Amino acid sequence: MTTTAAGKGTLGTRTMRMNIGPQHPATHGTLHLEVEVDGEIVTNCRPHIGYLHTGFEKLAEYRSYNQFIPLSDRLNYLSSLNNNIGFALAVEELLGIEITPRCRVLRVLLAELGRIGDHVISVGLQAMDLGAFSIMLWTFVEREKLYDIFETVSGGRLTTSWTRIGGLSRDITDDFVPLVRKFVEYFPGVLDEIEKMLNRNRIFTKRTIGVGRMSKEEAVSHGVTGPLLRASGVAYDVRRARPYLGYDKYDFEIPTHPDGDVWARYRVRMAEMRQSIRIIEQALENIPAGPVTALDTKFALPDKFSVYNDMEALIHHFKLIMHGHGFQPVPGEIYSCTESPNGELGWFIVSDGTRNPYRLRCRPPSFINYTAFPKMVEGAMISDMVAVMASMNVIAGELDR
Amino acid sequence: MNANHPVVARFRERFAADVLSVEEFRGQTVISVKAPRAVEMLKSLRDDAECPFDMLTDLTAADYLRLDAPERFAVVYQLLSMLRNERLRVKAYVSEARPEIGSVSSLWGNANWLEREVWDLYGIRFLGHPDPRRILMPDDYEGHPLRKDYPLKGRGERSHFPKYTAEEAP
Amino acid sequence: MGLEKLLGDGILATRVSALVNWARQNALWPMPFGTACCAIEMMATLSSRFDLSRFGAEVIRFSPRQADLMIVSGRISIKMMPVLLKIWEQMPEPKWCISMGACASSGGVFDTYTLIQGVDQFIPVDVYIPGCPPRPENLIDGIRKIQEIVSKERLWDAKHGN
Secondary structure, eight states: OEEOOOOTTSOOOEEEEEEEOSSOGGGSSSOEEEEEEETTEEEEEEEEOOTTOOOHHHHHTTSOHHHHHHHHHTTSTTSHHHHHHHHHHHHHHHHTOOOOHHHHHHHHHHHHHHHHHHHHHHHHHHHHHTTOHHHHHHHHHHHHHHHHHHHHHHSOSSOOOOEETTEESSOOOTTHHHHHHHHHHHHHHHHHHHHHHHTTOHHHHHHHTTSSOOOHHHHHHTTOOTHHHHHTTOOOOHHHHSOOTTGGGSOOOOOOOSSOSHHHHHHHHHHHHHHHHHHHHHHHHTOOOSOSSOGGGSOSOOOHHHHHHOHHHHHHHHHHHSTTOSOOOOSEEEEEEEEETTEEEEEEEEEOSSSSOSEEEEEOHHHHHHTTHHHHHTTSBHHHHHHHHHHHTOOHHHHHO | OOTTOHHHHHHHHHTTTTEEEEEEETTEEEEEEESTTHHHHHHHHHTOSSSOOOEEEEEEEEEOTTSOOSSSEEEEEEEEETTTTEEEEEEEEEOSSSOEEEOOTTTOTTHHHHHHHHHHHHOOEEETOSOOOOSSSOTTOOSOTTSTTSOTTTTSGGGOSOOOOSSSOO | OOHHHHHOTTOOOOOHHHHHHHHHHTSOOEEEEEOSHHHHHHHHHHSTTTOGGGGTOOOOOSSGGGOSEEEEESOOBTTTHHHHHHHHHHSOSSOEEEEEHHHHHHOTTOOSTTBOSOGGGTSOOSEEEOSSSOOHHHHHHHHHHHHHHHHTOOTTSGGGTO
């Protein structure tokens, strides 16, 4: 303990070191904060991370590109579809192959549904951490409905492993479009309901407005991306800045907020969900017919039906799967990024020409956003720290990899 | 960004002695440099008048043990210019004998943690780093796991813990 | 038993252990040691659609001293393992443990330098739940299995600190 000099007429206080986490309800998993507090005021905050370090990047060097897709689910388990899609796009960019138009639209659809699923739970948890538990239960109801949709396309609720290099694991089923239509129709009503509960909620507004401010310059210097950057007033979105999957053809806005506080992040997330709905509506109108997998590229796996019924597909399948075979990209290095719900999800891949990546680096948005956290909470109250933490939506799997 | 961009040309002119190569692959430009003046180079890119690379998107490293490369390690900087929407990659090669390079934590806020991660996983020291601790692995961990000569399954760290059974309640 | 007749209405004779076990098994207080994907499914189990409170196990306690069931859900790294052991030590007897999902039970797909290949190497696990991650129904089934185990406990067992 250190003694701080007491000013004239004030009581002398001593600062105290305190540990929050790694097992603590407010830390959403496995974060550990070592905070120095002067009464209730945080004077210094040192986050300790790595409690969920799994060795993804090392493991990737021993797995082929398609084998990494199931691992990419488990990186950010709140938005696994966006990870699947981001990773597949990165490898496709390395290989230099084009995917089919149908695949492109379906990926946009599912990426936006994934974004809604992530944002809705993030808003719910933010409200829960500030005491509004019912919002969390409501948002989980919505997430369950999204799980139903994910299940129809991929068979999995959480870990979808839906993409393949050069295509998708399978085409959508007939009940997919009606399910999404139904969801799109009624979901804006849910957003209105959540806003009705929170926007004029005295506790919520008092604990969010002006809390955890981050200026534009700070955000850029810390490399913060995603809703956090946009809540600090920078209209940067990878979907616009570096369009992929034909995002430049969709009509949507990039919501921003000038304040950069916890409230702003909540507002930006809500607005982004509305924009995602807009994108989904446009994509639903225009799902092209045709195959979902670009078979002619010789990189993509043929579907199971033709493997069992067609000689050429069977040979092709074995060529890709058998030990010692598999596609081999040209040697080279690539950095590819997509807009995941938390920000810029980047993949830096070094290929040495074999079937496994030589080096695979994931640029984790949570990790880089979290670097700004100590700055945001210094001088704030301990309870504000909880609010800030919830607003950042730090996913430990992605933070520690 | 292509390799003929004026920023790249200016950079080559200014640091001609230290630039190893400028390559373009799939429309992405990579500048490979020698490590000693890396901080100065990155500062010049950050403060470029026309195309300032104000965001350090990512900082990582790669171990080129089994590939043909000027040195064993490379520290990789992914830069982004918010103003011009341009991306650039700088690779600074670091030798195996002296794995060290200057720290850019004074230039960008997020470099502090990213450099700690590179130190943790690759064992590359960052000179002038304000807080050179491990970040992902436990503090008492030995070795740098992302190096190519480190085994995937570790060196037995996974099984060194006390064991509790149902019979001997603590 | 004929004793009820003698004692009149409102009195029920039973064995003490049966009564205690009945109370315990229907009021499990889980300590969620959630780290990764499985923790999200655990949250789903607690929320509206699956509603764990139907089985009397919804009182989630983040303080190990108030819990009697540890649900290890997610990957446990070598940095997290000492924390897990400490929390297990802090839980009062009697206590039970569920290892939820492939990673907690065996390391799952991650056979790497940092991941514990199954928490049962270090703490006694009563019920394993397969899946990556297990669906909420599986977790509910696991909790029902724990309730079965609890119902067969004997009060003088070592588990209860005698």
